Amino acid sequence: MHILAKGLELKELWLSLFSVPKGERCRTGLLFAWLFFFITTYYVLRPVRRGIVLDGLGNDNMCFVYVGTALVTGVTVWVYSKFAHLPRQVLIGTIYSIFLANLLAFYFLLPGGNNITSGAFWVWLDVFSIMGVTLFWMYANDVFDSTRARALFGIISAGGGLGAVLGSSITASLVKVLGTYNMLLVAAGLIAVTMAIFLCLEKLNLKNPVRRSAKMEVKKADLSKMTEVFKVIASNKFLLCLTCLVCFERITPDLIQFLYNDVLHHMAQGRDALTFLDATLERNRGICEFLVELFLVSFILKKLGTGFCLTSSAAAIFFAVVAFALLGNPLIIVTVFHLDEGMRHAWFKSAKELTYTVTSRDVLYNVKPVIEMFFYRFSRGFAGVAIYLVNNVLHLGAAGVMVLCAACAITWIWAGVSLTREFARLEETRREEESKTLAVAV
Secondary structure (H helix, E strand, O other): OHHHHHHHHHHHHHHHHHOOOHHHHHHHHHHHHHHHHHHHHHHHHHHHHHHHHHHHOOHHHHHHHHHHHHHHHHHHHHHHHHHOOOOHHHHHHHHHHHHHHHHHHHHHHHHHOOHHHHHHHHHHHHHHHHHHHHHHHHHHHHHOOHHHHHHHHHHHHHHHHHHHHHHHHHHHHHHHHHOOOOHHHHHHHHHHHHHHHHHHHHHHHHHOOOOOOOOEOOOOOOOOOHHHHHHHHHHOHHHHHHHHHHHHHHHHHHHHHHHHHHHHHHHOOOHHHHHHHHHHHHHHHHHHHHHHHHHOHHHHHHHOHHHHHHHHHHHHHHHHHHHHHHHOOHHHHHHHHHHHHHHHHHHHHHHHHHHHHHEOHHHHHHHHHHHHHHHHHHHHHHHHHHHHHHHHHOOOHHHHHHHHHHHHHHHHHHHHHHHHHHHHHHHHHHHHHHHHHHHHHO
């Protein structure tokens, strides 16, 4: 009896810690698994990509890759907008099938050693990651309101942290045995598993559909046209603040990544050695990231608020750049690169996705992909141009990149504070409308 009582106590502690309502456990678990396997795939490929590109193209050419990413993402979003009206299962299932076919194609093309192909792989993985993550959170925002999202998004996002640990561990463990290129086949198998999980989740949601309460609407427009989406964003303060946040959340880390790549390239030589070193660093960060996401993100969202979650990473980058300028220790760059990655993947991502819960389905399926994919990757192109101008035209080197990085971090903080105010205003408006509706019903 004593053992049984202890077991019940542990179960109650577990449930109270994670606060997953009984009716949401299956849906939450499947979303956790979806994100887990997708991020595992990405982190299997990420060190592979860095090893292939740095050993081939080199860090000096990364600015051109960033610009290519922006252009390709723009075309991808334009194509996506033409099919956004399709049912969720058809839309998302087709996109994941294309991902799988692309991976198999790169498996045959990359061993040729063509630098253009390796650059194309970097661009493709950027589009793969942002589109896959956008589709996931678009779906999650469609099945949870802001109240449930605040309690559950931290737990769900822990799937990403665990995936980062497993993916980088798989690559660090297998790359010397299988070789860099064969890791693409491992990733292809993981994508197939991810597709199966999505189909199970969609089957569950079709059987038990979720009713979304009234959300913020946008002015009527043909949202299949990107020009109309741009007009909607420009005319809506909330969406404008969100777009600004997304842009500088991409530009600033890319500036840090340029400095990080330079440091990393001096720490290891050769494709496999670079892949192994980067995968090891990713794995160690991923372990910390997973624990924070699982146990702390929901607490931080509730206690420290959305504003802290949206701006803390930018503040860390700003102070790290100042410290590096004063001390010149390259470990500062390595530390802040992974610290920024961890914070953005943990509470920043959850807080940003939480803000979308006050929007309508039109925003989720038509406007969100433009913000999260087109503007996000366009910002990477901007970062690439900025790095090229500062490094190759003005010849300011790392010092110029650091000054630009600090200025972008400050702008990021301003955007985060502004978005927090708009989100609070919209949440309050929604609560007032729900109270009026309830009063009328009574």
